[in-house]
Amino acid sequence: MSVGTPPKVKTGQDLGIYSLRGLAIVLMVAGHVIGVTPDTGMNVAHGSGWRISYELLEDIRMPLFTVLSGFVYAMRPLTDSANYPGLMRGKARRLLIPVLTVGTLFYVMQMAIPGTNNSPEFTDIWHVYTLGYAHFWFALALFIIFAIVAIMDASGWIATKGLFTNEGVVG
Structure with missing residues (x-):
């Protein structure tokens, strides 16, 4: 494969959707590693950059993963x-x-x-x-x-x- 050539994928697969799924998975795992509260996960205190990023993405992680799962199913129902x-x-x-x-x-x-x-x-x-x-x-x-x-x-x-x-x- 040469530089700039997109990877080959199976027919019907959308690399953009699969990339978003990967991002959603990383966001979910990161959320669990950081922890729901300062007493869970990495024990990250309120006000830290990690805690703030967790809270900013809280309403995006699971809905994004769920919507993408449904979208991928809808591609081949x-x-x-x-x-x-x-x-x-x-x-x-x-x-x-x-x-x-x-x-x-x-x-x-x-x-x-x-x-x-x-x-x-x-x-x-x-x-x-x-x-x-x-x-x-x-x-x-x-x-x-x-x-x-x-x-x-x-x-x-x-x-x-x-x-x-x-x-x-x-x-």
Whole structure:
């Protein structure tokens, strides 16, 4: 590849969207590293540059990531229910496996290492997989949303403009 030549991408992929997804991920991770309060994450005090950047971006991080996830799905929506298992395998690989592995490791490390922001009990480890634990609730929620939207898409329930607009309301 020569200088100035854009990288090759699969058909249907938008590098701008994928770049924004990368930025959204970096912003989310940075937010968790800095910490929601001065007592969490890096224990960054109020008034510091890191705390101010966290607070300025607070209303952008998760909505940006969520909107981009939906946009990427909309680029290749599920139109045939026969493709549902493949879509869910992909979503499980990207969302559930990290919850199972990293979520479990995160929980166990918080349980075992003194002085962490939280000291959970081993008997509550099932929260990681059912209710979501710490920031891992977001991955579980996205998985559930994708599962429901894909079923609705494949069934044709959201294929018509009128379903969720005034045109679909009998009045």
